[in-house]
Amino acid sequence: MNTGCKPCMDTERQKLLQEISKVDFVLKELNLYLDTHPYDQQAMERFGQFNALKNKLVKDYTEKYGPLVLSIVDMDSREWKWATQDWPWEGGYN
Amino acid sequence: MWNYEKRLQYPVKITQTNPQIAQVIISQYGGPDGELAASMRYLAQRYTMPYNTVAGVLTDIGTEELAHFEMICAIVYQLTRNLTPEEIKESGFDKYYVDHTLALWPQAAGGIPFNACEFQSKGDVITDLTEDMAAEQKARTTYDNILRLVKDPDVCDPIRFLRAREIVHFQRFGEALRIAQENLDSRNFYAFNPEFDK
Numbered sequence: 001m002n003t004g005c006k007p008c009m010d011t012e013r014q015k016l017l018q019e020i021s022k023v024d025f026v027l028k029e030l031n032l033y034l035d036t037h038p039y040d041q042q043a044m045e046r047f048g049q050f051n052a053l054k055n056k057l058v059k060d061y062t063e064k065y066g067p068l069v070l071s072i073v074d075m076d077s078r079e080w081k082w083a084t085q086d087w088p089w090e091g092g093y094n
Numbered sequence: 095m096w097n098y099e100k101r102l103q104y105p106v107k108i109t110q111t112n113p114q115i116a117q118v119i120i121s122q123y124g125g126p127d128g129e130l131a132a133s134m135r136y137l138a139q140r141y142t143m144p145y146n147t148v149a150g151v152l153t154d155i156g157t158e159e160l161a162h163f164e165m166i167c168a169i170v171y172q173l174t175r176n177l178t179p180e181e182i183k184e185s186g187f188d189k190y191y192v193d194h195t196l197a198l199w200p201q202a203a204g205g206i207p208f209n210a211c212e213f214q215s216k217g218d219v220i221t222d223l224t225e226d227m228a229a230e231q232k233a234r235t236t237y238d239n240i241l242r243l244v245k246d247p248d249v250c251d252p253i254r255f256l257r258a259r260e261i262v263h264f265q266r267f268g269e270a271l272r273i274a275q276e277n278l279d280s281r282n283f284y285a286f287n288p289e290f291d292k
Contacts, residue, residue, distance in 0.1 A: 017101060025103075028158060032262070035150040036269035068100045088100055089168035091107045 009092070013065050017093050020061060020068070023054045065093075096157070103161040104255040108172035108248045113187035115244055116173035117203060120190075122240070122256070123166045124200025124208035127232035129256075133159035135213035135229060139222045144288045145277060148223070151270045155263050162256055167198045169252060218287045219278075223271040230264035 030047045037043060058072050066081040067073050073082070086092045122128045136156035143149040174187065174196050182191050189205065200208035213229070216222050237257035244250055279285040 018105075021101065021104065024099075028103075029262070031154055032151065032158075032266050035147055035154055036266055036273060038147055069097065071097070082100070085100075088102045089106070089164070089171055091168070091172050093101075 010065075013061075013093055016057065016061050016064070020054065020057045023050055023057060026050050027054060096160075102165050102168060103158070104165060104252050106165055106168040106172060106252050108169065108246070110246060110248065111175060111177060111181070112173050112246065112249075113177055113181065113185040115246070115249065116170045117187060117190060118243060119166060119173070119240060119249070119253075120170050120198075120201060121203035122233070122236060123163050123170065123198070125202035125206075125236070126212045127229065127236050128200070128202075128208075128212075129159050129163035129166055129233070130200050130208055131212045132156075132229055132233060133163065134210065135215065136226065138213075138215040139226070142217055142289045143219065143222075145219075145274060147273055148219070148270045151266055152226075155266065158259070158263075162259065165252055165256065169249060170198060171196075173249070217289045219274045219289055220271070220283060223267055223274060226267045227264055227271065230260045230267060234260035234264070 027047065027050050030043055030050065034040065034043050034047065055072070058068050061068060062072050062074050066085045070082065124130055133156050136152040136159065140149045140152035140156070143152060177187070177196065182188050190201075193199075202208075214222070214225055216225070234257055237253055237260065240253055241250060241257070244253065274288075275283055277288065
C-alpha cells in the first residue's frame with residue numbers, strides 16, 4: 001500500500017529544514033570531537049560559528065513555519081503550533 | 095535534563111509500507127544491539143565515570159542514540175502505517191499486531207522484549223569503554239545485516255546514515271579509552287579501578 005507523503009509539500013520549507021539538519025550535523029560532530037579534544041581552538045571557533053548559524057536558521061524557520069525548539073517560539077502567533085503541527089515521525093517535513 | 099527538537103536527526107520518508115521488513119528493523123529499537131540499549135548503556139555508565147571528558151562522550155553519544163531510536167521508530171511506524179488485516183496476516187506481522195496493534199514497542203526481531211540485561215554498567219572504566227566500543231561494532235554489523243535484506247531506497251538511506259554514526263561513535267569511544275588510560279598507571283592499567291579505589 002502506498003501511504004504517500006503529504007501532498008503539496010512546500011519545497012522552500014523542506015530546503016530550510018534540510019539546511020538546519022546539515023548545520024546541526026556539523027555541530028553534533030564538533031560536539032563529539034571536542035569532548036575528546038577539548039583544547040582544539042579551531043574546532044571551538046567553528047562550533048561557535050555554526051551554533052550562531054543554527055540559531056538564526058531556526059529563528060527564520062520558526063517565524064515562517066512553526067517551532068522546532070521550545071527556546072525559540074513565535075510570540076506573535078495566536079496558536080501553540082508546537083502541539084498543533086505534525087510530529088516529525090509522520091514523514092512530512094523532517 | 096534534556097530538550098526536544100521537533101525534527102528527526104536525518105529525514106525518514108517512506109512511501110511504500112512493508113511490515114515484513116519492519117519486523118526486522120524493530121530490532122534496532124529494542125533488540126540486543128539496538129539504539130535504546132545503546133542510549134541506556136552510555137547514560138547509565140556516566141555517573142561514576144571519573145573523567146569529565148569521558149563523561150561528556152557518554153552523555154553526548156547517549157543523547158544522540160535517543161535521536162537514533164526515534165529514527166528507527168519512525169521507520170517502523172511508516173513501514174506499518176494504514177495496514178489492512180489482510181496485509182497483516184500475509185506478511186506475518188500478525189504475531190506483533192495481536193499484542194501491540196500498530197504501536198511501537200521495544201523488542202528484538204525475534205520477539206524478545208527489550209531488557210536491561212542486553213547491556214552492562216560495570217563501574218570499571220576500561221571494562222565499560224571496551225563494552226561501548228564493542229556495542230558500536232555490534233550495531234554496525236546489525237545495520238550491515240539489515241542492508242543485505244532491504245532494497246527500498248527510502249529505507250536504506252536513513253539506515254546507511256545510522257550505520258555511519260556507529261563508526262564515528264566507535265572512534266570517539268576509542269579516544270575516550272585512550273584518555274582513560276592516560277590517567278591510569280602506564281605500567282599496569284589494571285592496578286586499580288578509578289571508579290572505586292580511591
